[in-house]
Amino acid sequence: xxxxxxxxxxxxxxxxxxxxxxxxxxxxxxxxxxxxxxxxxxxxxxxxxxxxxxxxxxxxxxxxxxxxxxxxxxxxxxxxxxxxxxxxxxxxxxxxxxxxxxxxxxxxxxxxxxxxxxxxxxxxxxxxxxxxxxxxxxxxxxxxxxxxxxxxxxxxxxxxxxxxxxxxxxxxxxxxxxxxxxxxxxxxxxxxxxxxxxxxxxxxxxxxxxxxxxxxxxxxxxxxxxxxxxxxxxxxxxxxxxxxxxxxxxxxxxxxxxxxxxxxxxxxxxxxxxxxxxxxxxxxxxxxxxxxxxxxxxxxxxxxxxxxxxxxxxxxxxxxxxxxxxxxxxxxxxxxxxxxxxxxxxxxxxxxxxxxxxxxxxxxxxxxxxxxxxxxxxxxxxxxxxxxxxxxxxxxxxxxxxxxxxxxxxxxxxxxxxxxxxxxxxxxxxxxxxxxxxxxxxxxxxxxxxxxxxxxxxxxxxxxxxxxxxxxxxxxxxxxxxxxxxxxxxxxxxxxxxxxxxxxxxxxxxxxxxxxxxxxxxxxxx
Numbered sequence: 283x284x285x286x287x288x289x290x291x292x293x294x295x296x297x298x299x300x301x302x303x304x305x306x307x308x309x310x311x312x313x314x315x316x317x318x319x320x321x322x323x324x325x326x327x328x329x330x331x332x333x334x335x336x337x338x339x340x341x342x343x344x345x346x347x348x349x350x351x352x353x354x355x356x357x358x359x360x361x362x363x364x365x366x367x368x369x370x371x372x373x374x375x376x377x378x379x380x381x382x383x384x385x386x387x388x389x390x391x392x393x394x395x396x397x398x399x400x401x402x403x404x405x406x407x408x409x410x411x412x413x414x415x416x417x418x419x420x421x422x423x424x425x426x427x428x429x430x431x432x433x434x435x436x437x438x439x440x441x442x443x444x445x446x447x448x449x450x451x452x453x454x455x456x457x458x459x460x461x462x463x464x465x466x467x468x469x470x471x472x473x474x475x476x477x478x479x480x481x482x483x484x485x486x487x488x489x490x491x492x493x494x495x496x497x498x499x500x501x502x503x504x505x506x507x508x509x510x511x512x513x514x515x516x517x518x519x520x521x522x523x524x525x526x527x528x529x530x531x532x533x534x535x536x537x538x539x540x541x542x543x544x545x546x547x548x549x550x551x552x553x554x555x556x557x558x559x560x561x562x563x564x565x566x567x568x569x570x571x572x573x574x575x576x577x578x579x580x581x582x583x584x585x586x587x588x589x590x591x592x593x594x595x596x597x598x599x600x601x602x603x604x605x606x607x608x609x610x611x612x613x614x615x616x617x618x619x620x621x622x623x624x625x626x627x628x629x630x631x632x633x634x635x636x637x638x639x640x641x642x643x644x645x646x647x648x649x650x651x652x653x654x655x656x657x658x659x660x661x662x663x664x665x666x667x668x669x670x671x672x673x674x675x676x677x678x679x680x681x682x683x684x685x686x687x688x689x690x691x692x693x694x695x696x697x698x699x700x701x702x703x704x705x706x707x708x709x710x711x712x713x714x715x716x717x718x719x720x721x722x723x724x725x726x727x728x729x730x731x732x733x734x735x736x737x738x739x740x741x742x743x744x745x746x747x748x749x750x751x752x753x754x755x756x757x758x759x760x761x762x763x764x765x766x767x768x769x770x771x772x773x774x775x776x777x778x779x780x781x782x783x784x785x786x787x788x789x790x791x792x793x794x795x796x797x798x799x800x801x802x803x804x805x806x807x808x
Contacts, residue, residue, distance in 0.1 A: 309460055309479065309497055311461065312460070312462070314461075314553045314554040318423070318555070321421070322421045328363075331363045332363045335363050335567075336361070358574075360574075360577055360578075361574040361577065362573070363570055366562060366643040367559055367562050371416060374419055374675050375415045378709050379412045383411050385704055387703035389703075390694075396449070399450075400450060401452065410426075413453055414453060414544060414685070415678070419559070421456040422547040422558070423546065424453070424455060425455075426452070426453060426544075427452045427542075428689050428693050429540070430448075430697075448697060449692075449694075458478055458480065460477035460478065460497060462477070462541070462552070473538060473541045474539065475499075476498075476501075477500075478498045479495070479498075480498065493518075494518060495516065495519050497526065498513070498514055499512070500541070501513075502538065510535070510539065513528070513531040514529040516529050540692035540696070542689045544678075546558055546681075558674065588619065591618055675712060679708050683705070683706050687704060690706065711745055722743075725742055725743070741755055
């Protein structure tokens with residue numbers, strides 16, 4: 283188990299002797315990272331919407347032959363994105379986090395405090411977990427690093443505790459991962475090498491900012507040995523791909539590199555995943571191009587063009603001012619003015635193409651109400667689609683639970699605590715609407731027939747998100763037991779009374795056998 287006086291992984295700059303290694307290139311991408319970087323570049327540009335898609339320029343919106351730069355820039359500025367990718371990613375990642383993320387199996391009071399500020403930035407485990415899941419659904423994978431502040435300069439463990447030095451989690455997006463490698467030994471998988479890119483900003487005497495690129499290298503031999511190393515390399519951002527300076531290194535005394543990855547998509551290898559919504563991103567680019575063409579066609583064709591026949595124009599007159607209170611005349615007796623308008627066939631075809639693309643985007647976005655704003659979709663088809671959506675998200679949510687639990691166990695290793703029994707619990711209740719209503723009706727029926735206990739039905743109701751996060755089943759059972767005792771006491775007191783006392787306290791009961799004038803029911807009074 284790791285000692286609590288650890289050196290940091292990413293927090294502070296390691297102390298070391300600066301040196302230059304002109305031939306070292308720590309920013310070299312691994313083969314898996316090179317593929318993933320290309321994918322995440324497209325996905326994040328589409329996820330950013332209009333602003334980032336416009337910034338991509340000709341990568342997403344081709345310039346046509348003989349189209350001037352001025353005309354292209356105007357067309358690009360008038361193109362707007364229908365951001366189905368963001369809608370799909372955010373909607374799917376919200377499902378497991380509809381209720382507050384919880385932990386079970388915890389017996390450590392410190393962890394309860396850590397959970398409320400899991401990243402030392404004031405964010406709850408629920409917030410970091412949601413970001414972790416959301417980035418994985420977008421990029422195909424996301425990573426967590428369990429880190430610890432640098433405590434090498436503290437004289438004692440007491441000083442470390444006084445400074446509130448404790449482990450925390452750091453979110454690593456996939457576009458920050460330069461390389462990562464695993465070691466397989468006896469069925470056990472350990473991370474042996476990780477390179478993560480980042481940056482820091484410094485100000486000079488004139489208050490100008492200077493960006494410094496950073497690469498963190500974390501490496502450890504496989505097996506049970508705890509020897510590892512953490513290195514920091516830096517490069518000026520304006521160096522134009524210049525050499526990297528070695529800043530320093532520190533020892534990493536951990537059983538393995540505390541690095542956890544969540545895969546969301548078709549896993550093609552270590553740290554190589556085909557994202558769930560990759561095809562949706564390409565479809566959004568296709569819609570981006572088609573909508574640009576459609577808007578360009580409308581700009582050129584929605585206004586009729588004035589034409590003239592048999593008219594002699596004055597020399598130097600290149601056009602006419604069109605509008606109210608203007609008179610068009612012709613010096614030629616046979617001359618005439620008229621408007622030319624397109625029939626609109628191309629415009630209608632473009633509109634239909636956009637509608638079809640939007641329908642395809644709904645399907646790829648795992649939208650359970652596909653096309654309801656354009657056409658009727660039967661209930662059973664919506665149920666099938668909703669079940670398909672939930673099954674995809676449910677599987678990733680299970681993996682997210684395991685990844686978060688593993689990251690917390692790494693926090694325990696940093697601090698010398700045994701957190702092996704701790705598990706993170708997310709919302710896994712993803713039944714479709716129709717099935718959930720049927721389940722609730724069946725539960726109520728069983729309870730009314732005394733086939734279920736109060737505790738069971740309350741637990742089932744809470745698991746289906748029908749009760750709030752702060753609902754305490756045991757507290758409710760205690761309260762209901764008290765109410766039962768009061769009701770039983772009241773009923774017993776009335777039943778025990780006889781004679782005059784019973785008649786004095788008993789509530790008068792109506793005579794239901796002898797109605798006036800031989801009636802068998804009361805007459806209507808009004």
